[in-house]
Amino acid sequence: MSPVLRLEDLRTTIDVRDxxxxxxxxxxxxxxxxxxLGLVGESGCGKTMTALSILRLLPTGGRVESGRILLGDDDLAAMTDPELRAVRGKRIGMVFQDPMTSLNPTIPIGKQVTEPLELHERVSRAKLRERAVEMLELVGLPDAxxxxxxxxxxLSGGMRQRVMIARALVCEPELLIxxxxxxxxxxxxxxQILELIDDLRRRLGMAVILVTHDLGVVAGRADRVAVMYAGRIAELTGTRSLFGNPRHPYTEALFEALPENAAESGEKLxxxxxxxxxxxxxxxxCRFAPRCRYATEECVAAEPPLDGEVEGHDYACFHPVGEPGLTEPSRVVRVHERGGAPADDGSGVEDAPLLEVEHLVKDFAVTRGAVLRRKxxxxxxxxxxxxxVAAGETFGLVGESGCGKTTVGRSIVGLEEPTSGRIRIAGTELTSLRGKELQQRRRETHLVFQDPYASLDPRMRVGAVLAEPLEIHGVGTRATRARRARELLAEVGLPADAAARYPHEFSGGQRQRIGLARALALEPKLIVADEPVSALDVSIQAQILNLMNDLRSxxxxxxxxxxxxxxxVRYLAQRIGVMYLGKLVEVGPAAEVHGRPRHPYTRGLIxxxxxxxxxxxxxxxxxxxxLPSALDPPSGCRFRTRCPFAQDVCAAEEPVLRTFGDGHQAACHFPIEHGPLEHNPLEQAATPVYQGENG
Known part of the structure; x- marks a missing residue:
């Protein structure tokens, strides 16, 4: 069968100032x-620019310099702008990373979904609305x-992404990027989004290019995977061949940086x-040679061709790893056969709790009216x-967006005032402190934000960013604060001259290192890290996780x-707490919570x-x-509306945390019997523990 899309020696350039x-x-x-087809690699490897080059949606100064982009028999690289406009949206659909910035905030979503149809075909207004509803239903938007x-x-983030997919598919394109x-x-x-894309491409027979840095995403979805590095293909083969027998050292290194591959041993990534x-x-x-552990003089002198001993498995390397022709796991251990969680020996963890959160409640009032602001x-x-949380321990707090985990973290560091409940650090209750006492106590906690760029002042040099907490708390002189800033940069593996640079001059991983350095400035006892690696690719994520472990020790x-x-969380934490819609539904040692989950929600997340x-x-x-609305949460067990084991008692009575072993608790009327992780939770028997009027 002839390919839907073929790129032939594609070369794209962008003119910049230098x-x-x-x-x-x-x-x-x-x-x-x-x-x-999965397109994977680190940030900056060229995978997104390859996708944008196909549609020639390049930034200012960008152009396709040479090569061919064949959509069927048509060469997109040779098309004029009017000819390209007839292809974009009709024959090729595009789903961008951030739906909020890709959707027009002033136009209803139905009109945005059918905009490509309106541009490419003559359709009546009534038919457009009918088609919008049809497409929104197709992508599973509730109450379309x-x-x-x-x-x-x-709309929520997931709903907005469904709208973007509906918009990309409205003209039934041949290719979805x-x-x-x-x-x-x-x-x-x-x-849900990945299941949707996978289902639609099978039903509609589309070709799909999935650009991602998440190797887990392509493992379960892609037929073939192309690994990119520095603007070139490093390895290209079937998914099982790649994961079972990676031949390029860069691919091997990406797998070794995965936290799940070191979770059981707790070894450094x-x-x-x-x-x-x-x-x-x-x-x-070879462009990977300066970072490659197997590089020789040959690698520096000549560029390796993209080929291989076995048809269908190409790689660009003079010294490949793995074995020719193997398609079953060799160097990569099959994750689902491992089981368990980090084998942490508890070194550095004391029995006495440093942090105690007791009956914490945080409610936010919803008001209406611009003037009266009625509740x-x-x-x-x-x-x-x-x-x-014990001193020296890492406590993981997990759950979906909107479950309340960030609010708990902000309450611990004093950025949110609890509605009720107590928070104690080293025996001192923070909720009762005021003024200077509270400011002094806040030195013992610090928050590392999810987006380091948004949390760093772009107008301040990094040295001033690191010295600011010391200045606010009146610590040292200007000279000692500058010296401390240089010491902090060294602690997180950055050069001393980074102090004179601005945040925009650093990569995402380097900015997160700066965020950790700032958190260490006042020598806190406790650091709350809110999604600190969620936006980082696998190799940079490994560096930050290793750094956090080193700093803890x-x-x-x-x-x-x-x-x-x-x-x-399984790799980094000794204990895990699972939150759902404001409630802590399971808590315990990482090995128990991940290896023998008791709550259906925990098992569902796994x-x-x-x-x-x-x-x-x-x-x-x-x-x-x-996820139900926190404005009107379900009665009884808040998870019951999504639980496969829910019964009448779940709506009538809220379950309490019950003990299932040493430090392992779950709040469920019908907890799951423990079993191997490869079993589907819907096929497992639940253990009824509710003892009501009828026993």
């Missing part, structure tokens, strides 16, 4: 009808007939040294949450690590996480349905 950047430099690949007139801000479509979404919404090359002046020879309701963000730090990624293992069959479960 020269010419070549983000796509000789890419050749194809994708067939009904096939899903009513939602068609909503605006983007009225999805550029990081789930990066900003939590694990359950991510699962492999961190690829150095940074990707400057594509305005790339190195000669219209209450959002129950955190509802009676209690847990303790070096300074005796205690972490509350907030995340929706259970594989990351089965929803994309696993970098194409052999991980039997994990079809997961959390389904929509």
């Amino acid at each position: 020269g010419v950047v070549r983000p796509v430099d000789g890419v050749t690949l194809e994708v067939g009808r009904g096939e899903l 007939k009513r939602r068609v007139d909503d605006y983007p801000h009225q 999805a550029d990081e479509p789930t990066t900003a979404l939590d694990v359950t919404v991510q699962h 492999y961190s690829i040294p150095g940074l990707p090359p400057d594509l305005s002046d790339p190195p000669s020879g 219209a309701g209450t959002v129950s963000a955190v509802a009676d949450v209690s847990f303790a 070096r300074h005796g730090l205690t972490y509350v690590f907030i995340s929706h990624d259970l594989s990351v 089965d929803t996480v994309p696993v970098a293992d194409p052999w991980a069959d039997g994990r079809e479960g997961g959390v389904t349905g929509e």
